[in-house]
Amino acid sequence: MSFKSAVITFPGSNCDRDALVYLKALTNGEVLNIWHEENSLPNVDLVIVPGGFSFGDYLRSGAMASKSKIINDLINHSKKGGYILGICNGFQILSEIGLLKGALIQNKRLKFLGKNCFIKKRYQSDFNCLINKDQVLKIPVAHNEGNFYCDDSDLKYLHDNELIAFEYCEGKFSNSIANINGSIDNIAGITNKDKNILGMMPHPERAFQNFHSSQDGKLILESLLS
């Protein structure tokens, strides 16, 4: 069965092309690019909300994009059980919409962070089922607001319902600590309660080709396809 997918582009999105390339390389179905002013999404299995600086990050990262026309139908898509993957700014947008718990605030060190980071699976979902427990993935991050924050009751909710998909960890030959941006409980990515929506700060679409410094990003889309 062919797997159809779409990527939404907002003004200021800059990883939309990368997400399209990622989907085209690893899925066997149609891959569509949807402009944020569209009223409805086509019938697809997966929607990627890509990284970038939608609306210049003005007001707050993701805040303006969360009010775009297309968002109503994105919410419908999620209610129908369709998959959504929000990467970086996409994660921020999904949080602003309220599809995911918590918020992404400025990195603890108050600086943009662009480097390879290391993550591993915390709780299982369709997005990480091919990844072994304790398997360390190397995937780039590039963000200024990637510090995941939520209150104690939300954190308990995330743990109780096993919604933490990925957490930062130490890698080899790395002079950095595991927690690169100050996120609570090293959280790098979370799902919603139904586990059909994943928001993550690392960019799997920058780690899958043979010339990339890692191919670990494949595992996320391959998990979904498996």
Place this chain on the structure above:
Amino acid sequence: MNEDLIKQHGLTIDEFKIIHKYLKRDLSIEELGIFSAMWNEHCCYKTSKKWLKKLPTENNIVIQGPGENAGIIDLKDNDGIAFKIESHNHPSYIEPFNGSATGVGGILRDIFTMGARPIATLDSIRFGDITTDKTKYLLNGVVHGIGHYGNCIGIPNIGGECEFDSSYDYNNLVNAMAIGHVKNDRIFYSKPKTIGGLIVYIGSKTGKDGIHGASMASDVFSEDDEDEKRPSVQVGDPFMEKLLMEGCLELMSSGLIESMQDMGAAGITSSSVEMASKGEVGVLINLDKIPLREPLSPYEILLSESQERMLAVIEPENNEKVKSILKRWQIDYEVIGEITDTKRVVFSSKNKNVVDLPVNIIVDDAPEYDREFYIPKKRKINDFDLTNLNIENMVDNLFQNLNYLEKSWVFNQYDSTVMGDTIKEPGQSSGIVKIHDSDKVIGATTDCNPLYIRINPEKGMEYTVLESYRNLVCSNLKPLAITNNLNFASPHDPNIMGEIVLSINGLRKSASQLDTPIVSGNVSLYNQTNDRPIKPTPVIGMVGFNDNYENIISNKFQNESDLIILIGNTMSKNSSPYFLQDQLTVKKVTQFNELIDINYDLEKKNIKVLYNIFDHNLVTSCNDISRGGVFLTLIKMLQNNYGFNINIKDKFDIFCEYQAGYILTINKNDYGSIKNIFEKNQIEYQNIGEVTKESIEINSKKFDYFKILNDYLNNFEKIIN
């Protein structure tokens, strides 16, 4: 017109007399503003033109040399790359965040104005003594600004350099380079074709920022200038630039644009004059039509350097289509004038012509100076006493000096993997990106050795070009062409002028020897505060090519037990300038020995043999040797907890600079084949040791592997905080 007003506009009385004699009338204040903007060094190269003309700018792959927004090189199959480097030095000292951010914005516009999609940026930044709060503030602001702009617009930053030297205490340098990919049948130029074509304004509204920015950039600072000149610094909005870039590229790929010019230095004045001059036509522009952020006088509109603005010429029947594309991208758009056949630049406001000048007096009659210059004296020969130096102190010295440390604090603030085509990220000998939808790769590096150039401007420049060349060769890239950014102090000092003249001559020699033409560039003079000049800093950006990314050689160790081979000649302890400066703290430029003569034969011989052994898959990794010698090169090659064990006869040679110097690693089993090839080509080489795991040993002295690694990777951040 009164003399003070003329001088305030950066013109000399003699220059004013030329204008007056030609026009035979007094100038309006707006016209004076135009000459001020167009006749400064930044726009008309009046000091450097005579010498720049001597540079080689052509060969069979150059599609566009200097004179357009960027140079363009042919990569075959209709692929081309556009690239250029540009300085934003003065603004970055006065307001580091916005000054450097708009430097990135400006160079990106130069690229997409030509129809090329930017695919990479690099930056070459220099600061003074890090112990001062001022330098820390500048470093933080500049890096933040470069990152902010490039990250937001989504172009990967793939490399550059960051140097500290007290000559930059009062004049830090920010040079930004950008590279774009273009289809060769879709290149756009600034030259308009149609008389009656509509001149359209695209992008941000015009405000008061940056008025007289270009003439500020052509003046010496005095210490109290900083606050006074801050309003001349432009403020950038990378989100707007992203929209502008997508909008313009869509217009160009739809064939709706006839010509385009970005409004950079000297804003609408220089962009419209440029168009008129290139097309040998006239322009008629109604200043009342310019979209404004706030009420402005005609004078202010003409000289504003507000960012993210473009001027384009379109055929009248395309007007509605252009409008609708730009509306989708939420970009301001206005028809502001037309192309005429008068060969005059005319700006009107409220039904009155406030400027009416023939194009040729602004452009062709711009002053050109042949300034007096001195050639440096011959040097005495010194033999230096190095008895106090042992390997341990030399290692310690390096790791206490910012110039030798890993600078991930800088480049981790940049997004280097966006666009998904990055192959080598910053911190390696060159950055490398793949051309999207093809196997071709482009590598780029920026370089300058100011100390070499101060010692001998001509040879120093040749060494700089050679170092860039080696940076690319060691990844198996073929260097193609150069963009240059000539940063110097005031040319009114004949010693400085000598540095300018001789280093351009060195650039000419080396570029001719290596067949790497200069296709674009920028000149930044007056980098001087009172009597404190910067070291001569002619930065070059060089691009290299390989037609398949799979041929790229790693700069880092790949396997334990690989042999480590050294080729090239040491400059030896008495003639390695950085070694002497940083290990022996030789400070005065007069104390250094003359630079060793350039040996192009050796350089070329080594390059040729490297390509040969790369082609035979005999090399597992390779890196070139520069400041910090063999030792630092090996440290840069560490990854995955690999270490090294080496032996070199003269311990100083481990830290000295090299001619044609490279380190390569090979599988033990390939040693015989390598030996054969080297002997056949008469290459002198040394098998200096092997790759180990988690250990470092030099001439039988063991070092603490994790301490060295930790110092190298983390000391930068410790020192700057």
